[in-house]
Amino acid sequence: MIEVKDIYKTFGENEVxxxxxxxxxxxxxxxxxxxxxxxKTTLLKCIVGLHDPTKGQVFFNDENFTEMDFTQxxxxxxxxxxxxxxxxxxxxxxxxxxxxxxxxxxxxxxxxEKLDRANFCLKRVNLEGKNKLYPSELSGGMKKRVGIARAxxxxxxxxxxxxxxxxxxxxxxxxxxxxxxxxxxxxxxxxVIVTHDMNSxxxxxxxxxxxxxxQKWWEGSNHEIAHTDNKELNSFVFASKFMQAAKExx
Amino acid sequence: MFxxxxxxxxxxxLSFRKPEKFKVYWAEVMREMVxxxxxxxxxxxxxxxxxxxxxxxxxxxxxxxxxxxxSIAGSIARDSTILEFSPTISSLVLAGxxxxxxxxQIGTMRVTEQIDALEIMGVNAPGYLIAPKIIAGVxxxxxxxxxxxxxxxxxGWIACILSGDVSPADYIAGVxxxxxxxxxxxxxxxxxxxxxxxxxxCAYQGFYTSGGALEVGxxxxxxxxxxxVMILFADLVITRLML
Numbered sequence: 001m002i003e004v005k006d007i008y009k010t011f012g013e014n015e016v017x018x019x020x021x022x023x024x025x026x027x028x029x030x031x032x033x034x035x036x037x038x039x040k041t042t043l044l045k046c047i048v049g050l051h052d053p054t055k056g057q058v059f060f061n062d063e064n065f066t067e068m069d070f071t072q073x074x075x076x077x078x079x080x081x082x083x084x085x086x087x088x089x090x091x092x093x094x095x096x097x098x099x100x101x102x103x104x105x106x107x108x109x110x111x112x113e114k115l116d117r118a119n120f121c122l123k124r125v126n127l128e129g130k131n132k133l134y135p136s137e138l139s140g141g142m143k144k145r146v147g148i149a150r151a152x153x154x155x156x157x158x159x160x161x162x163x164x165x166x167x168x169x170x171x172x173x174x175x176x177x178x179x180x181x182x183x184x185x186x187x188x189x190x191x192v193i194v195t196h197d198m199n200s201x202x203x204x205x206x207x208x209x210x211x212x213x214x215q216k217w218w219e220g221s222n223h224e225i226a227h228t229d230n231k232e233l234n235s236f237v238f239a240s241k242f243m244q245a246a247k248e249x250x
Numbered sequence: 251m252f253x254x255x256x257x258x259x260x261x262x263x264l265s266f267r268k269p270e271k272f273k274v275y276w277a278e279v280m281r282e283m284v285x286x287x288x289x290x291x292x293x294x295x296x297x298x299x300x301x302x303x304x305x306x307x308x309x310x311x312x313x314x315x316x317x318x319x320x321s322i323a324g325s326i327a328r329d330s331t332i333l334e335f336s337p338t339i340s341s342l343v344l345a346g347x348x349x350x351x352x353x354x355q356i357g358t359m360r361v362t363e364q365i366d367a368l369e370i371m372g373v374n375a376p377g378y379l380i381a382p383k384i385i386a387g388v389x390x391x392x393x394x395x396x397x398x399x400x401x402x403x404x405x406g407w408i409a410c411i412l413s414g415d416v417s418p419a420d421y422i423a424g425v426x427x428x429x430x431x432x433x434x435x436x437x438x439x440x441x442x443x444x445x446x447x448x449x450x451x452c453a454y455q456g457f458y459t460s461g462g463a464l465e466v467g468x469x470x471x472x473x474x475x476x477x478x479v480m481i482l483f484a485d486l487v488i489t490r491l492m493l
Contacts, residue, residue: 050366070374077372088363102371105270160370 001026002047002158002190007056009042016042018214019056027188029181029204031195034211035236040194041085041162043211047192048080048160049073060158078106081151081189085163087143089135089150095122096131099150106154121149125179141172145179152183159189165197173197177204198243201225210236258454264376265384265453275382282386286348290394293347294340298398301335302327302405310415323416324406324424331402332433333493338485340398341444344391345477349452352383353473356456357466365457380453384446391445392438399437436492443488444481451477 002024009017016039024030032040045051047058049065057066060076068076089098099118103109109117122128125145135143144164151159161180165173177197181204184191193200201208205222210233218233225237238244269275306327313322356379359365368375403425410421452473459469 045366048370050369074372077370080370082367082370084363084367086362088367090364090367091358091362104274105371105373154371 001061002030002192003059004043004047005057005059007043007046007058008054009039009046009051010054016214017046017053020211020214020216021056022209022216022219024190024192024209025207026190027184028190028206029184030190030192030207030209031201031205032192032209032211033194033196033201033205033236034217035196038211039214040196040211044160044162044192044194048082049077078102078154079157080160081154081156081158082160083144083147083151083162083164085166087135087147089138089143089146091135093134094131095127095133095135095138095146095149098135098146099153101150102154117153118149121153122146124152124183125149140167141169141176144168144172144176148176148179148183152187155187156189159184159191161191161193161195163194163196165195165200170199174199174203180204198237198240201237202246212236257458258450261376261380261454261457262450264374265380267374267377269377269381270373275378278378278382279385282382283390285351286344286383286386287390287393290344290347290390291397293343294394294398295401297339297343298331298336298401299405299408301339302331302402303409305330305335305402306406306409306421307413307415310410310413320416320420321424321427324421325427326424327406327421328403328425328429329433331406332399332437333489334485336398336402337395337437337440337444338481340395341391341441341448341481342478344394344444345448345452345474345481348387349448349474349477350470352449353452353456353459353470354466356380356453357459357469360457360459361462361466376457380450380457383453384449387445387449388442389445391448392441395437395441399434432492436488439492440485440488443484447480447484448477451480 003022005021007017007020008015020043032043034040042051046053053066057064059065063076065073065076090101093101096118099121100114103114103117107114118131122130125148127142127145127149130142135146138146159180164176164180168176177200180191180193183189195201202222205225208220208222208225209216210218212232218228218230220228225233228234306323309326310323359379365375365379368378407418407421410416410418455469455473455476459465
């Protein structure tokens with residue numbers, strides 16, 4: 001389980017996170033939602049250690065990640081997979097090399113074993129045979145899938161996903177959501193997803209944390225979200241006429 | 251300024267941490283050596299030949315007195331090429347070619363979150379990205395300077411044949427006469443220091459890029475400008491200390 005306790009993050013004069021505490025449920029899809037500038041991505045980056053919180057702590061299975069130095073964090077980091085908003089694939093490497101990169105650095109596997117693992121991961125994201133392509137030759141959806149393949153190559157316990165649906169058409173968005181959901185269930189991964197895609201919220205939101213102005217405003221599941229009387233959450237989730245109509249039918 | 255200097259030193263310290271897997275880093279070092287060394291050989295050859303030729307013609311023109319032996323043009327061109335033109339001008343050109351490439355490559359990796367991806371995996375990003383470039387700079391720039399010296403002197407010889415200002419025999423006699431090995435040692439020390447300056451300063455500028463395409467361009471420009479200034483400053487210091 002991942003737990004954040006009283007997280008504050010300040011950039012200069014700008015206080016982005018204001019005392020957020022939350023628990024992310026093990027083996028489930030945990031969604032962090034909120035409007036633009038609410039601090040979702042900053043919270044995610046504090047959890048994975050890309051930002052050091054100004055105050056507060058992050059725990060991975062009761063181990064205080066915030067107080068660890070770079071070397072102490074390495075064992076936990078090898079259990080983390082992350083899909084970035086723009087996929088962050090290494091431009092100079094092929095798809096196969098991208099997926100094998102963490103295996104090259106952190107495992108003692110033979111080249112054949114690493115290739116087998118890369119092929120397995122590519123098959124899992126429905127990109128068989130795309131091994132030798134470079135990121136510049138891939139579409140946005142394919143880049144996301146390669147990003148997921150790279151993220152799961154080390155068989156992570158934790159998967160962090162930043163805006164998985166940004167820049168994708170609705171059909172591809174749903175495919176990516178389904179893929180993340182399948183992987184979470186199949187491998188019992190604790191997944192934390194930052195999103196403001198309402199299809200994701202309603203479709204795969206096992207546990208949802210809603211941020212507003214850098215504070216945790218609401219916490220619950222996708223079943224509870226339709227019946228909440230939280231004003232800010234309602235105005236965020238049911239902002240569109242389509243979602244309002246969907247709510248009335250619920 | 252002191253804050254930047256502190257960040258620069260800390261980044262260098264991080265860059266030379268023990269690698270996660272030596273084999274992977276070694277492959278990166280080899281790749282960077284090819285990029286810096288082989289990739290720059292063409293431009294270094296061209297400028298060295300022309301600078302050597304121009305220097306010889308100018309020296310011959312300035313020393314066109316019956317009291318001065320014609321062979322002096324060869325020895326002055328040789329020492330100028332070894333001590334100054336080959337290490338310094340080659341390094342200034344390399345700051346433009348290699349330095350801008352390093353800064354923009356690392357800067358692009360920063361703004362596209364590729365460096366974040368490395369850190370998430372538990373990779374020491376400065377070590378993986380910067381150390382191989384510094385090692386390549388420190389080892390390949392001296393080799394390029396040796397090639398530049400040879401080609402510069404050859405350029406002078408070709409100029410003698412084509413212009414007739416100095417006979418090739420006089421030029422060769424001048425090049426061979428009164429040679430002091432210290433000049434080559436100074437050139438190699440300069441080259442190694444300049445290689446370090448180019449790679450480390452441009453990598454620093456790239457690593458701390460934030461923003462987008464505009465900022466990547468600005469980082470590359472800053473990297474080249476600061477490298478050039480530091481090369482000239484180091485040139486003065488090394489020359490004063492060693493000669």
